[in-house]
Amino acid sequence: MITTRTEAVTAKIDAIPAITADNLSAGYPDKTVWRNANFKINRGEFVAVIGPNGAGKTTLFRLLLGLQQPLSGSIKIFNSRPRRGNSQIGYVPQRHTIDDDVKVECIELVQLAVSANRWGLTLFSNKEHKIALKTLQAVGTLELAHRSLGDLSGGELQRIFLAEALVSNPEVLLLDEPLSNLDIRRGRDLVQLIDSVVRKRNVTAFLVAHDINPLLPFLDNVIYIANGKVATGKPKEVLTSECLSALYEIPIEVLHDSKGNIAIIGSGADTDKEMDLLGSNRCTPCGDEEEERKK
């Protein structure tokens, strides 16, 4: 705790967190999706956002993009409030594909992402073209530059979307379910690519996923959203029976296989017995276990 003033200041600048949430609640005026989230994500971290469908994972992204306002509490990106059109953010929305009859070559989309907001007829400059090519190369898709967007496979398309997001050199990457349409192998390749981008460029990446396993070896933090609550921490801290049971308010078991994969199993069948087995919860966002037990 004993530091000189200069050291403290330097440490502070280095340690400006990429994202902080304080008592953050999100949703719509008539419906709170989740409440009381507190977390701090540092620059250059790779973070998975997981949880069941409809839990509010995309809502978190909408808050960060400034497309939605918090119901209460605050969320900050590098100490300032989110705003629409923040060029510090690269975004890959949740979507399945681009229609196969879109006959526009990939590099066009990546180029447009550099300067889409420039109004007036200006044809592409050489500079934009070079930036786009460089970004395509960085994600290993140079050979797709002149292919049609509509002709790409799911994995290829996700790489192009990644290039589209990266081309403006963002500090934060928001990737909404990029793995959802990929087979295990392609998914693993994409996660490796994202991880290398995170490390090389020191960007902070949030990745929404359903299956945590392909991500586990790479993750710095996990944001687990379920049951109107948010648990955050290192994967080892969050992905435990205690923490997830507290989150879901039903007994959850986290099983590990020999390769470090996990399986999250919830059972509500024999609630009394299993709650007893679990004992006390050390990681408790809030405690409604009493009610659960009475049922």
Place this chain on the structure above:
Amino acid sequence: MSISPNPVYDLQQIFQWPFMQHAFEAGTIVAIVAGIVGYFVVLRKSSFAAHALSHIGFAGAAGAVLFNINPVFGLLAFTSGGGFGIAVLGPRASSRDVEIGTVLAFMLGLGVLFISLYTGYATEAYSILFGEILGISSSDVLMTLIVGLIILTAIAVVYRPLLFASLDEDVAEAKGMPILLLGIIFMLLVAVATSIAVQVVGVLLIFSLMVTPAAIAQRLTKRPQYAVAVSVAIALMATWLGLFVAFYEPYPVSFFITSIVFILYLLVRFMARIHVLP
């Protein structure tokens, strides 16, 4: 009169007639505008909206005829209003079908009422529905030119943001681009382009200039700039060729224009099927 082996002589013959001059002038402007706007219509999958706008325009044109106003004004008023409404009511392209279809049917009904109230029933309705380019006056040409220039200027201004928003609306929104405004501008462009194109091919055949050339162009090149140019070239070629042939044959110009683009479309699809094209 019949086509001679010498096209220069043929063109001299054709351009002796002021009505043919006007037809070529108006047809050229409309083909350029429709070719460009059409590219965005195809890219944004708004061909149903374009179709609906032309039907909404039918009511406007019929109403204008009833009150003895130039039908183009009726077209402009109704298609612009309709375009604005479509853009505002259903900002997301995928959710527009039912809303558009509902308004479309009502407007056609309204058009039928106006036409029945008007005594010159058959010919006016016919020319609105199927186009009457050979009856275009020099003031119509001037108006078409002015409207055409306005559309081209507007497209030059919104080209890049509109292209990006058409390809990737979600990311465009996150980048802080005015998606709703772009949608409204786009629908207004379609509305105005439709209004002038109706003179050439009529309400019912608007696809032949607004959609088919762009759909063909998309299959020939993957670069938007080139595709726009090809789309314009096809629309121009079809219009010129249609006018040329219709001068010698007793059939409607719009039939020839629609046939030419349709044959080209089939050809391109066939070439893609046998892998001559990607």
